[in-house]
Amino acid sequence: MIKNIVLLFVSAVILGCTHVYKPRPETFKMDEFTEFSSPITIAVLNDQSDNVNHVHLDRGIGGGMSGNKNSWTDTAIEIVKRELVKRQAVIQNNASKKLALSIFSIKASETFWAIRYITKLRVKTGNGYESTFIGDNRSPATGGRAADGAIMRAVSAMFRDPVIIKYISKK
Numbered sequence: 001m002i003k004n005i006v007l008l009f010v011s012a013v014i015l016g017c018t019h020v021y022k023p024r025p026e027t028f029k030m031d032e033f034t035e036f037s038s039p040i041t042i043a044v045l046n047d048q049s050d051n052v053n054h055v056h057l058d059r060g061i062g063g064g065m066s067g068n069k070n071s072w073t074d075t076a077i078e079i080v081k082r083e084l085v086k087r088q089a090v091i092q093n094n095a096s097k098k099l100a101l102s103i104f105s106i107k108a109s110e111t112f113w114a115i116r117y118i119t120k121l122r123v124k125t126g127n128g129y130e131s132t133f134i135g136d137n138r139s140p141a142t143g144g145r146a147a148d149g150a151i152m153r154a155v156s157a158m159f160r161d162p163v164i165i166k167y168i169s170k171k
Helices: 002-015 069-086 143-158 162-169
Strands: 018-020 041-046 054-058 064-067 097-110 115-125 130-139
Touching: 041 069, 064 069, 064 143, 069 097, 069 115, 069 143, 097 143, 097 162, 115 143, 115 162, 130 143
Parallel strands: 018 064, 041 097
Antiparallel strands: 054 064, 097 115, 115 130
16 A cells, blocks of 8 residues: 555656646736726627647646647636726626737746746727736745736736727727
8 A cells, every 4th residue: 555655656756746726816906007997888708719728837846737729818807897897897798899818928937036927918909009018026925826816917907008998998
């Protein structure tokens, strides 16, 4: 029995344990941005088709983290919807006003002190405006916290864009 446990442990260390991670939208309170009202009906759509898991954080024999851009975009969408609803918006998939979101870049690195994630979020409005927002976050605790914060910060940056705010504030 002990021999099997030791063999399992050694195999895990040698092969590594990369686990799939989907960031959580509730980990952090939003970074501050100028308050606005959004009394509109809007669709918030996932514009990312890549749902293949890619390794973001490779720790060699110690494992790492992987995930896919589509599910990470879903997390950004959850945060956007939550913030819009707080500001009087109604979310409907067939609304004429649209925000199409896509996390198109996920980069991770690790130092002795922290794990860092940088995400890039592309947002397209229904009237043709398109912009990219960067979320950069470090965590001394876990890669998950670093990833969660990076997505939150990309969304927060989107809510500081005056063109986006004008689009989502007018009926």
